[in-house]
Amino acid sequence: MVIEIYAGNTLIQTIRKVMSANIRETLEGEFTLSFTVLAKSALALKTKQLAKLNGQYFEIVQIAKSLQGSLPVCSVTCEHVSYILNDEIFNIDAFDFTGDPAAGLNQLLSGTPFSAGTVDFTDSCTMKINQEVSRRAALMQYIAILGGEIEYNDYLINIRKHRGSMEYQPVMGSKNVTNVSVSHDSRENASSYNISFFKLLNLAVGDNVHIVFKPLGIDVKTRIISLEYNPFYRYNIQVEVGRYKPSISDTFYRIENSMSKVESSLNDVGSSVDGLKYQMDQLGVSYTIVKNLTVDGSFINVTYEVEKGDTHQYHVKYSYSTDGSGRITSITLEDIFSELLLKEVSTLLVDAARFEITYADGETASYNYTTDSSGRITGIEKVVG
Secondary structure, X not given: OOEEEEEOOEEEEEEOOOOEEEEEEEOOOXXXXXXXXXXXXXXXXXXXOEEEEOOEEEEEEEEEEEEXXXXXXXXXXXXXHHHHHHOHHHOEOOEEEEEOXXXXXXXXXXXXXXXXXXXXXXXXXXXXXXXXXOHHHHHHHHHHHHOOEXXXXXXXXXXXXXXXXXXXXXXXXXXXXXXXXXXXXXXXXXXXXEEEEOOOOOOOOOOEEEEEEHHHOEEEEEEEEEEEEEOOEEEEEEEEEEOOOOOHHHHHHHHHHHHHHHHHHHHHHXXXXXXXXXXXXXXXXXXXXXXXXXXXXXXXXXXXXXXEOEEEEEEEEEEEEEOOOOOEEEEEEEEEEEOOOOOOEEEEEEOOOEEEEEEOOOOEEEEEEXXXXXXXXXXXXXXXX
16 A cells, blocks of 8 residues: 655655555545655655545645654645635536536536546436536536436546445444444434444445444444545544435535526526517517516516507516426416506416417417527517417
8 A cells, every 4th residue: 555646747756654544535525535654754745746545646735744752744634636626717607508417527527637437327417507616516516416426536527326335234243343432413314433343344435334233232224424444554444324415515506506597597588588679569569678677586576668659667576486407487477567558468388499478368379489508588489370
């Protein structure tokens, strides 16, 4: 077992002995490495260099030197190289994809050092981003939409349906365990086990495990959601088990982005109608524009301006519904106040290419619409016949 240190593509040092080392990996994508060596063995180490261990690359993010007794030591903290996707240079503010998950992953990673590896999903998926986010946050969101789990393989990003073993592995037996402790946290719905083994066990994040230790009354089938161990001495392993769920930050991002997509979709409709000035005489109006459009969690409030001899304004309140991806699926008229009562719309249904309108008097009409690559409406045409 060795740690190779690289400056760019150049190998500058091989570390064969450490005072201590720790790897932490979780199903949520956390992957860190830390190790401590004698200071004389760390003279060439600098932040931003890469540490390679077991085929994985980690970026050195912190170097701390101290004196332990009479020994000068150096403690090094590293993060998996994929963490560079948090750098501002990789931020994105626009992403609109529907199709094969592997193709979408490659498109999402375009312009970064990473590319798609194994993707266990084949059904079409959709993700749209219209606000600035880090590339890593976007990646985690994409994986969450698929319902997958991230796995690193050098500079390849894998998305697996289930990391680790599907079969339940027997983890503990009184003859193999030298020390064990367990704690339960109801707030996180998780249990943490610290286990020391007499014999080395080959455990991995995501494994389904059967933990049995009769002296403490432990007999549970569960799953490893995080794993910590010394890669140079894997006889002491700390595992956290429980039900895997997205982290708080991922959940917040998903909700925030969904609302942003709703608002962006509505703003696109409003600005498009405002800019279009198309043949509204089909509806019995000489010329109509949208003066103001606001959106809250339940309603769309619109102020129209009508030119028909004199200029008039009227105000309309619509309720709306969305699908799981935040796309507006229907709009229903709730209230209207008008100086000049026009032909009143009762319901407006929107699909991928058409508006279906039902007026208050029972008459119906259909309009096809086209959009550009960003989803902005560029043209509307009434369907005749």
